Amino acid sequence: MHMTAFEGVSRGCSRFYRVYRNGVSMADKLTGLYPTDRAWEREGKPHPQRGVLIGGPGARRKHYDMTGLFVLHVGTATGGVWYLLTQPTNWTIWSLFIVGYLMSNFGFSVGFHRYFTHRSFETSKTMRYVLGIMGQMSAMTSVKYWTADHRRHHAFGDRPGDVHSPIVDGHGRPMGKVKGLLMAHFGWLWDNAHTDMEVFGKGLVGDEVVEFCHRTRWHWIAFSYVVLPVAWALSFGSAADIIGCILLGTGLRNFIFMNGVMGTDSAAHLFGYRRFNDDSTSTNNWFIAILTLGDGWHNNHHAQPRAASNHIGWWELDPNGWTIFAMEKMGLVWNVQRRAKSRVPLASAELSYPDVHDIPTKPSVMFPESQPAQALQDA
Numbered sequence: 001m002h003m004t005a006f007e008g009v010s011r012g013c014s015r016f017y018r019v020y021r022n023g024v025s026m027a028d029k030l031t032g033l034y035p036t037d038r039a040w041e042r043e044g045k046p047h048p049q050r051g052v053l054i055g056g057p058g059a060r061r062k063h064y065d066m067t068g069l070f071v072l073h074v075g076t077a078t079g080g081v082w083y084l085l086t087q088p089t090n091w092t093i094w095s096l097f098i099v100g101y102l103m104s105n106f107g108f109s110v111g112f113h114r115y116f117t118h119r120s121f122e123t124s125k126t127m128r129y130v131l132g133i134m135g136q137m138s139a140m141t142s143v144k145y146w147t148a149d150h151r152r153h154h155a156f157g158d159r160p161g162d163v164h165s166p167i168v169d170g171h172g173r174p175m176g177k178v179k180g181l182l183m184a185h186f187g188w189l190w191d192n193a194h195t196d197m198e199v200f201g202k203g204l205v206g207d208e209v210v211e212f213c214h215r216t217r218w219h220w221i222a223f224s225y226v227v228l229p230v231a232w233a234l235s236f237g238s239a240a241d242i243i244g245c246i247l248l249g250t251g252l253r254n255f256i257f258m259n260g261v262m263g264t265d266s267a268a269h270l271f272g273y274r275r276f277n278d279d280s281t282s283t284n285n286w287f288i289a290i291l292t293l294g295d296g297w298h299n300n301h302h303a304q305p306r307a308a309s310n311h312i313g314w315w316e317l318d319p320n321g322w323t324i325f326a327m328e329k330m331g332l333v334w335n336v337q338r339r340a341k342s343r344v345p346l347a348s349a350e351l352s353y354p355d356v357h358d359i360p361t362k363p364s365v366m367f368p369e370s371q372p373a374q375a376l377q378d379a
């Protein structure tokens, strides 16, 4: 049907007015908060799981955060590819790329993931600050939100309530394989389900170090994307390397690492082999293990989330685990959690995926033992 420009504009205006009258802001509409879940809201169903919220200020906050970070990552990574293809590179830039990659793994994989979420070890307040701040520099939300989200991922593991799963979306609705892969990788960033901090934020909300890192998160991103690359270029190269250090040494590097982390939620829940029959569909995926320096042995991790190392088979190399053991030797961390030998690997004939159609209606909300003592009391 042909529509004149005037008809188009007037139709747009009346739609805007309807939305406005219904108390839904344009921002909600633009961020996808509203239209995608219209059907769900019409049905009037709350989220079936405790610990998950739908819509409201929390969803809006999530959308703004994620959109800002998405623009930063994709923008600088695109610039990084351009730089790589059109400009001469040198060791000043590549050394920042490599050192930065190791720092991201240290802060994010060892810090956010193995320490703040799973408490694979204990450490000093100074080290908590170091891990938290270095994790913030990889520009993936804050230690507070990420840790709460990741607790929810382990609590529900591919059942309704999971934050990011290739099997069910944020509302617990089953998905096909392709949509599932995309939703688990990054689509979940813009769905309107979000984590109830009252349930999954115990021990995080109010924690001095966590709150500091959360409050100052954009400062660390600015430090990581501007101050550090400029200082690196001027210290080890020249002013001509500044753009390369920002776009290639930082932007593209963080983008690759972020895709490794997101790949742990998508590819390492779909492709790879399973050693343990844990509740989720997690797999050991060598490609993701390379990108994340060991976190891609995700089935080993889901089977025993508190273990400091994912290393079991000789090929399942886990540099992040080595880092923790090295810090233990140096006395920087202690109470390092070892993998329980009692967890018997499956015989190959028993290897199977859980039947995702046999989804329990009320899986209990299980906190990892990693909760600080006070949080356990509150729970």
Ligand SMILES: [Zn+2]
Residues within 6 Å of the ligand: 153, 264, 265, 269, 280, 282, 298, 302
């Ligand atoms: Zn997982």
Ligand SMILES: [Zn+2]
Residues within 6 Å of the ligand: 113, 117, 118, 150, 154, 301, 305
């Ligand atoms: Zn985990």
